[in-house]
Amino acid sequence: MTATTEQRDARPPNDDPHQIGRSNGEGADRVSGHGDGGPADKRTVVGFGFWIFLLSDIIMFSAIFAAYAVLEGATDGGPTSRQLFDIDNAWVETLCLLFSSFTCGLATIAAERRNVLWTQAFLLATGILGAVFLALELREFVDLIDRGAGPQRSAFLSSFFTLVGCHGLHVTAGLLWLGTMMAQVWTRGFQPNIARRLMCFSLFWHALDIIWVALFTIVYLFGVR
Amino acid sequence: MSGDDHQREDDRTPGSHQASVLVQVGTYTLGLVLALGLTAISFWAVRTHMLWGPGVPIGLCVLAIAQMGIHLVFFLHITSGPDNTNNLLALAFGVLIVFLVVAGSLWIMANLNANMMPMPAMMSPQT
Numbered sequence: 001m002t003a004t005t006e007q008r009d010a011r012p013p014n015d016d017p018h019q020i021g022r023s024n025g026e027g028a029d030r031v032s033g034h035g036d037g038g039p040a041d042k043r044t045v046v047g048f049g050f051w052i053f054l055l056s057d058i059i060m061f062s063a064i065f066a067a068y069a070v071l072e073g074a075t076d077g078g079p080t081s082r083q084l085f086d087i088d089n090a091w092v093e094t095l096c097l098l099f100s101s102f103t104c105g106l107a108t109i110a111a112e113r114r115n116v117l118w119t120q121a122f123l124l125a126t127g128i129l130g131a132v133f134l135a136l137e138l139r140e141f142v143d144l145i146d147r148g149a150g151p152q153r154s155a156f157l158s159s160f161f162t163l164v165g166c167h168g169l170h171v172t173a174g175l176l177w178l179g180t181m182m183a184q185v186w187t188r189g190f191q192p193n194i195a196r197r198l199m200c201f202s203l204f205w206h207a208l209d210i211i212w213v214a215l216f217t218i219v220y221l222f223g224v225r
Numbered sequence: 226m227s228g229d230d231h232q233r234e235d236d237r238t239p240g241s242h243q244a245s246v247l248v249q250v251g252t253y254t255l256g257l258v259l260a261l262g263l264t265a266i267s268f269w270a271v272r273t274h275m276l277w278g279p280g281v282p283i284g285l286c287v288l289a290i291a292q293m294g295i296h297l298v299f300f301l302h303i304t305s306g307p308d309n310t311n312n313l314l315a316l317a318f319g320v321l322i323v324f325l326v327v328a329g330s331l332w333i334m335a336n337l338n339a340n341m342m343p344m345p346a347m348m349s350p351q352t
Contacts, residue, residue: 051312055319062323066330091268098260105253105300109246206300210293213264217289221271225281 074155081223100129256299
Protein backbone atom coordinates (compact mmCIF):
# COMPACT_ATOMS: atom_id res chain seq x y z
CA MET A 1 0.00 0.00 0.00
CA THR A 2 1.29 3.40 -0.90
CA ALA A 3 1.24 6.40 1.38
CA THR A 4 -1.52 8.16 -0.57
CA THR A 5 -3.82 5.18 -0.41
CA GLU A 6 -3.37 4.95 3.34
CA GLN A 7 -4.16 8.62 3.69
CA ARG A 8 -7.32 8.25 1.66
CA ASP A 9 -8.45 5.20 3.55
CA ALA A 10 -7.93 7.05 6.81
CA ARG A 11 -10.58 9.59 5.80
CA PRO A 12 -14.16 9.12 6.95
CA PRO A 13 -16.30 7.62 4.19
CA ASN A 14 -18.39 10.75 3.63
CA ASP A 15 -15.45 13.13 3.57
CA ASP A 16 -16.09 14.03 -0.05
CA PRO A 17 -19.84 13.68 -0.58
CA HIS A 18 -19.83 15.39 -3.95
CA GLN A 19 -16.84 13.39 -5.15
CA ILE A 20 -15.06 16.36 -6.59
CA GLY A 21 -11.65 14.88 -5.89
CA ARG A 22 -12.68 11.37 -6.67
CA SER A 23 -10.97 8.05 -7.33
CA ASN A 24 -7.26 8.68 -6.93
CA GLY A 25 -5.77 5.65 -8.58
CA GLU A 26 -9.00 3.72 -8.47
CA GLY A 27 -8.91 2.60 -12.07
CA ALA A 28 -9.43 3.87 -15.57
CA ASP A 29 -13.23 3.94 -15.45
CA ARG A 30 -13.44 6.81 -13.01
CA VAL A 31 -13.12 10.52 -13.46
CA SER A 32 -10.80 11.99 -10.89
CA GLY A 33 -10.13 15.58 -11.82
CA HIS A 34 -6.54 14.92 -10.80
CA GLY A 35 -5.28 13.57 -14.08
CA ASP A 36 -5.40 9.92 -13.09
CA GLY A 37 -8.21 7.58 -14.00
CA GLY A 38 -8.07 9.01 -17.49
CA PRO A 39 -10.08 11.82 -19.03
CA ALA A 40 -13.88 11.83 -19.01
CA ASP A 41 -15.61 10.29 -21.99
CA LYS A 42 -15.91 12.44 -25.08
CA ARG A 43 -19.64 13.08 -24.74
CA THR A 44 -19.08 14.60 -21.29
CA VAL A 45 -16.13 16.70 -22.42
CA VAL A 46 -17.93 17.99 -25.53
CA GLY A 47 -21.10 18.75 -23.58
CA PHE A 48 -19.23 20.60 -20.86
CA GLY A 49 -17.21 22.59 -23.38
CA PHE A 50 -20.37 23.57 -25.23
CA TRP A 51 -22.00 24.53 -21.93
CA ILE A 52 -19.05 26.90 -21.29
CA PHE A 53 -19.58 28.38 -24.76
CA LEU A 54 -23.28 28.90 -24.06
CA LEU A 55 -22.49 30.66 -20.80
CA SER A 56 -20.03 32.96 -22.56
CA ASP A 57 -22.69 33.65 -25.20
CA ILE A 58 -25.14 34.54 -22.44
CA ILE A 59 -22.53 36.89 -20.95
CA MET A 60 -22.22 38.59 -24.35
CA PHE A 61 -25.98 39.01 -24.39
CA SER A 62 -25.84 40.47 -20.89
CA ALA A 63 -23.68 43.31 -22.21
CA ILE A 64 -26.25 44.03 -24.95
CA PHE A 65 -29.05 43.81 -22.39
CA ALA A 66 -27.19 46.31 -20.20
CA ALA A 67 -26.82 48.68 -23.17
CA TYR A 68 -30.53 48.38 -23.93
CA ALA A 69 -31.54 48.95 -20.31
CA VAL A 70 -29.36 52.07 -20.14
CA LEU A 71 -30.55 53.49 -23.48
CA GLU A 72 -34.23 52.61 -23.20
CA GLY A 73 -35.21 56.17 -22.34
CA ALA A 74 -32.94 57.81 -24.93
CA THR A 75 -35.61 58.21 -27.59
CA ASP A 76 -34.39 61.61 -28.88
CA GLY A 77 -37.96 62.87 -29.13
CA GLY A 78 -38.86 59.90 -31.34
CA PRO A 79 -41.29 57.06 -30.77
CA THR A 80 -41.12 55.32 -27.40
CA SER A 81 -41.38 51.62 -26.64
CA ARG A 82 -44.97 52.08 -25.48
CA GLN A 83 -45.99 53.47 -28.89
CA LEU A 84 -44.07 50.90 -30.92
CA PHE A 85 -44.30 47.45 -29.43
CA ASP A 86 -47.06 44.98 -30.19
CA ILE A 87 -47.42 42.63 -27.27
CA ASP A 88 -49.66 40.16 -29.15
CA ASN A 89 -46.89 39.61 -31.68
CA ALA A 90 -44.42 39.02 -28.83
CA TRP A 91 -46.83 36.51 -27.27
CA VAL A 92 -47.08 34.46 -30.48
CA GLU A 93 -43.29 34.61 -30.92
CA THR A 94 -42.86 33.38 -27.34
CA LEU A 95 -45.22 30.47 -27.93
CA CYS A 96 -43.39 29.50 -31.12
CA LEU A 97 -40.01 29.46 -29.41
CA LEU A 98 -41.28 27.65 -26.32
CA PHE A 99 -42.96 24.89 -28.33
CA SER A 100 -39.90 24.57 -30.58
CA SER A 101 -37.80 24.09 -27.46
CA PHE A 102 -40.21 21.35 -26.42
CA THR A 103 -40.11 19.55 -29.77
CA CYS A 104 -36.31 19.89 -29.74
CA GLY A 105 -36.30 18.05 -26.40
CA LEU A 106 -38.53 15.33 -27.89
CA ALA A 107 -36.11 15.04 -30.82
CA THR A 108 -33.29 14.49 -28.32
CA ILE A 109 -35.26 11.69 -26.66
CA ALA A 110 -35.92 10.05 -30.03
CA ALA A 111 -32.26 10.42 -31.00
CA GLU A 112 -31.17 8.66 -27.80
CA ARG A 113 -33.39 5.75 -28.86
CA ARG A 114 -31.78 5.86 -32.33
CA ASN A 115 -35.18 6.39 -33.95
CA VAL A 116 -34.53 8.19 -37.24
CA LEU A 117 -38.16 8.85 -38.17
CA TRP A 118 -39.23 10.50 -34.91
CA THR A 119 -35.95 12.39 -34.62
CA GLN A 120 -36.41 13.88 -38.08
CA ALA A 121 -40.08 14.62 -37.48
CA PHE A 122 -39.41 16.50 -34.24
CA LEU A 123 -36.41 18.30 -35.72
CA LEU A 124 -38.61 19.39 -38.61
CA ALA A 125 -41.27 20.65 -36.19
CA THR A 126 -38.55 22.55 -34.31
CA GLY A 127 -37.34 24.08 -37.55
CA ILE A 128 -40.81 25.13 -38.69
CA LEU A 129 -41.61 26.76 -35.35
CA GLY A 130 -38.23 28.52 -35.40
CA ALA A 131 -38.88 29.76 -38.95
CA VAL A 132 -42.31 31.10 -37.94
CA PHE A 133 -40.67 32.92 -35.03
CA LEU A 134 -38.08 34.41 -37.36
CA ALA A 135 -40.73 35.46 -39.90
CA LEU A 136 -42.76 37.22 -37.21
CA GLU A 137 -39.67 39.02 -35.99
CA LEU A 138 -38.70 40.12 -39.50
CA ARG A 139 -42.23 41.34 -40.13
CA GLU A 140 -42.05 43.41 -36.95
CA PHE A 141 -38.68 44.87 -38.01
CA VAL A 142 -39.98 45.80 -41.47
CA ASP A 143 -43.08 47.34 -39.92
CA LEU A 144 -40.98 49.43 -37.50
CA ILE A 145 -38.69 50.66 -40.26
CA ASP A 146 -41.72 51.55 -42.42
CA ARG A 147 -43.07 53.66 -39.57
CA GLY A 148 -39.80 55.63 -39.45
CA ALA A 149 -38.60 53.82 -36.35
CA GLY A 150 -35.50 52.24 -37.85
CA PRO A 151 -32.25 51.65 -35.96
CA GLN A 152 -30.89 55.10 -36.93
CA ARG A 153 -33.80 56.99 -35.39
CA SER A 154 -32.60 57.04 -31.76
CA ALA A 155 -30.21 55.34 -29.35
CA PHE A 156 -33.17 53.44 -27.93
CA LEU A 157 -34.03 51.97 -31.34
CA SER A 158 -30.36 51.24 -32.13
CA SER A 159 -30.05 49.19 -28.98
CA PHE A 160 -33.44 47.54 -29.60
CA PHE A 161 -32.45 46.39 -33.08
CA THR A 162 -29.04 45.25 -31.80
CA LEU A 163 -30.52 43.19 -28.98
CA VAL A 164 -33.47 41.61 -30.78
CA GLY A 165 -31.51 41.32 -34.03
CA CYS A 166 -28.66 39.54 -32.28
CA HIS A 167 -31.09 37.01 -30.86
CA GLY A 168 -32.66 36.67 -34.30
CA LEU A 169 -29.23 36.03 -35.83
CA HIS A 170 -28.69 33.28 -33.26
CA VAL A 171 -32.01 31.72 -34.24
CA THR A 172 -31.00 31.96 -37.92
CA ALA A 173 -27.70 30.24 -37.17
CA GLY A 174 -29.63 27.63 -35.17
CA LEU A 175 -31.94 26.97 -38.13
CA LEU A 176 -28.95 26.50 -40.46
CA TRP A 177 -27.41 24.14 -37.91
CA LEU A 178 -30.72 22.30 -37.62
CA GLY A 179 -30.89 21.77 -41.38
CA THR A 180 -27.31 20.50 -41.36
CA MET A 181 -28.09 18.07 -38.55
CA MET A 182 -31.17 16.73 -40.34
CA ALA A 183 -29.10 16.12 -43.45
CA GLN A 184 -26.34 14.43 -41.44
CA VAL A 185 -28.76 12.17 -39.57
CA TRP A 186 -30.34 11.33 -42.91
CA THR A 187 -27.10 10.41 -44.69
CA ARG A 188 -24.88 9.12 -41.88
CA GLY A 189 -27.24 7.91 -39.17
CA PHE A 190 -26.47 8.10 -35.47
CA GLN A 191 -22.69 7.86 -35.43
CA PRO A 192 -21.20 8.96 -32.11
CA ASN A 193 -20.03 12.30 -33.51
CA ILE A 194 -23.45 13.01 -35.04
CA ALA A 195 -25.10 12.19 -31.71
CA ARG A 196 -22.78 14.64 -29.95
CA ARG A 197 -23.58 17.37 -32.46
CA LEU A 198 -27.28 16.76 -31.95
CA MET A 199 -26.80 17.09 -28.18
CA CYS A 200 -24.93 20.38 -28.65
CA PHE A 201 -27.64 21.65 -30.98
CA SER A 202 -30.37 20.93 -28.44
CA LEU A 203 -28.37 22.74 -25.74
CA PHE A 204 -27.98 25.71 -28.08
CA TRP A 205 -31.68 25.81 -28.91
CA HIS A 206 -32.74 25.64 -25.24
CA ALA A 207 -30.26 28.41 -24.39
CA LEU A 208 -31.81 30.61 -27.10
CA ASP A 209 -35.18 30.13 -25.44
CA ILE A 210 -33.72 31.14 -22.06
CA ILE A 211 -32.35 34.34 -23.62
CA TRP A 212 -35.75 34.98 -25.20
CA VAL A 213 -37.39 34.79 -21.75
CA ALA A 214 -35.17 37.62 -20.55
CA LEU A 215 -35.74 39.47 -23.82
CA PHE A 216 -39.53 39.43 -23.92
CA THR A 217 -39.69 40.41 -20.27
CA ILE A 218 -37.25 43.31 -20.44
CA VAL A 219 -38.00 44.61 -23.93
CA TYR A 220 -41.67 43.90 -24.61
CA LEU A 221 -43.35 43.56 -21.21
CA PHE A 222 -41.42 46.39 -19.56
CA GLY A 223 -41.76 48.37 -22.79
CA VAL A 224 -45.54 48.41 -23.06
CA ARG A 225 -46.28 48.59 -19.38
CA MET B 226 -11.80 -1.19 -3.90
CA SER B 227 -11.93 0.04 -0.36
CA GLY B 228 -14.89 2.05 0.88
CA ASP B 229 -16.51 2.14 -2.50
CA ASP B 230 -19.66 0.12 -2.03
CA HIS B 231 -22.04 2.80 -3.32
CA GLN B 232 -22.68 3.20 -7.02
CA ARG B 233 -21.01 6.20 -8.56
CA GLU B 234 -22.24 7.83 -11.72
CA ASP B 235 -20.12 9.37 -14.39
CA ASP B 236 -19.98 13.10 -14.71
CA ARG B 237 -23.00 14.16 -16.67
CA THR B 238 -23.36 16.98 -19.09
CA PRO B 239 -26.31 19.30 -19.45
CA GLY B 240 -28.74 17.55 -21.76
CA SER B 241 -27.86 13.96 -20.94
CA HIS B 242 -30.21 11.69 -19.07
CA GLN B 243 -30.86 8.03 -18.41
CA ALA B 244 -34.52 7.18 -17.96
CA SER B 245 -37.47 5.62 -19.74
CA VAL B 246 -39.17 7.39 -22.65
CA LEU B 247 -42.30 8.06 -20.63
CA VAL B 248 -40.39 9.68 -17.77
CA GLN B 249 -38.35 11.80 -20.20
CA VAL B 250 -41.34 12.98 -22.20
CA GLY B 251 -43.14 13.64 -18.92
CA THR B 252 -40.24 15.80 -17.72
CA TYR B 253 -40.32 17.89 -20.88
CA THR B 254 -44.11 18.17 -20.79
CA LEU B 255 -44.06 19.29 -17.17
CA GLY B 256 -41.41 21.87 -18.04
CA LEU B 257 -43.49 23.06 -20.99
CA VAL B 258 -46.64 23.40 -18.89
CA LEU B 259 -44.82 25.29 -16.12
CA ALA B 260 -43.09 27.60 -18.60
CA LEU B 261 -46.37 28.24 -20.43
CA GLY B 262 -48.09 29.05 -17.15
CA LEU B 263 -45.41 31.52 -16.07
CA THR B 264 -45.35 33.17 -19.51
CA ALA B 265 -49.13 33.50 -19.52
CA ILE B 266 -49.08 35.05 -16.03
CA SER B 267 -46.45 37.61 -17.00
CA PHE B 268 -48.29 38.65 -20.19
CA TRP B 269 -51.53 38.82 -18.22
CA ALA B 270 -49.88 40.95 -15.51
CA VAL B 271 -48.94 43.56 -18.11
CA ARG B 272 -52.41 43.85 -19.65
CA THR B 273 -54.54 43.74 -16.54
CA HIS B 274 -55.42 46.70 -14.38
CA MET B 275 -56.21 44.54 -11.38
CA LEU B 276 -52.66 44.63 -10.04
CA TRP B 277 -50.91 47.39 -8.17
CA GLY B 278 -48.88 49.14 -10.89
CA PRO B 279 -45.54 49.73 -9.12
CA GLY B 280 -45.37 46.09 -8.05
CA VAL B 281 -45.67 44.70 -11.58
CA PRO B 282 -41.99 45.10 -12.64
CA ILE B 283 -40.76 43.18 -9.61
CA GLY B 284 -43.31 40.47 -10.30
CA LEU B 285 -42.21 40.28 -13.94
CA CYS B 286 -38.56 39.88 -12.87
CA VAL B 287 -39.48 37.10 -10.46
CA LEU B 288 -41.56 35.33 -13.12
CA ALA B 289 -38.76 35.61 -15.71
CA ILE B 290 -36.13 34.25 -13.31
CA ALA B 291 -38.45 31.42 -12.29
CA GLN B 292 -39.04 30.54 -15.93
CA MET B 293 -35.31 30.53 -16.68
CA GLY B 294 -34.88 28.18 -13.72
CA ILE B 295 -37.56 25.88 -15.13
CA HIS B 296 -35.83 25.86 -18.50
CA LEU B 297 -32.52 24.98 -16.84
CA VAL B 298 -33.99 22.16 -14.76
CA PHE B 299 -36.49 20.60 -17.17
CA PHE B 300 -34.89 21.25 -20.58
CA LEU B 301 -31.16 21.48 -19.86
CA HIS B 302 -31.29 19.00 -16.94
CA ILE B 303 -29.09 21.01 -14.62
CA THR B 304 -29.45 19.52 -11.16
CA SER B 305 -27.74 19.97 -7.82
CA GLY B 306 -26.56 16.35 -7.86
CA PRO B 307 -22.91 15.36 -7.45
CA ASP B 308 -22.65 14.48 -11.14
CA ASN B 309 -23.53 18.05 -12.06
CA THR B 310 -21.04 19.94 -9.89
CA ASN B 311 -18.99 21.23 -12.81
CA ASN B 312 -22.02 22.43 -14.77
CA LEU B 313 -23.49 24.13 -11.74
CA LEU B 314 -20.24 25.88 -10.83
CA ALA B 315 -19.85 27.15 -14.40
CA LEU B 316 -23.47 28.35 -14.34
CA ALA B 317 -22.95 30.11 -11.02
CA PHE B 318 -19.91 31.91 -12.39
CA GLY B 319 -21.84 32.91 -15.52
CA VAL B 320 -24.71 34.27 -13.43
CA LEU B 321 -22.24 36.26 -11.33
CA ILE B 322 -20.72 37.88 -14.42
CA VAL B 323 -24.15 38.61 -15.93
CA PHE B 324 -25.24 40.22 -12.68
CA LEU B 325 -22.07 42.34 -12.46
CA VAL B 326 -22.36 43.53 -16.07
CA VAL B 327 -26.06 44.41 -15.98
CA ALA B 328 -26.36 45.79 -12.45
CA GLY B 329 -23.01 47.57 -12.69
CA SER B 330 -23.92 49.27 -15.99
CA LEU B 331 -27.31 50.41 -14.70
CA TRP B 332 -25.82 51.69 -11.46
CA ILE B 333 -22.96 53.61 -13.08
CA MET B 334 -25.08 55.10 -15.86
CA ALA B 335 -27.84 56.18 -13.45
CA ASN B 336 -25.17 57.84 -11.33
CA LEU B 337 -23.68 59.61 -14.33
CA ASN B 338 -27.09 60.80 -15.47
CA ALA B 339 -27.89 62.13 -12.03
CA ASN B 340 -24.60 64.04 -11.86
CA MET B 341 -24.80 65.37 -15.40
CA MET B 342 -24.67 69.17 -15.77
CA PRO B 343 -27.84 70.45 -17.41
CA MET B 344 -26.96 71.27 -21.00
CA PRO B 345 -30.04 72.58 -22.84
CA ALA B 346 -28.12 73.13 -26.07
CA MET B 347 -27.34 69.43 -26.34
CA MET B 348 -30.88 68.39 -25.50
CA SER B 349 -32.38 70.01 -28.60
CA PRO B 350 -32.41 67.88 -31.77
CA GLN B 351 -29.42 68.38 -34.03
CA THR B 352 -30.01 69.52 -37.56
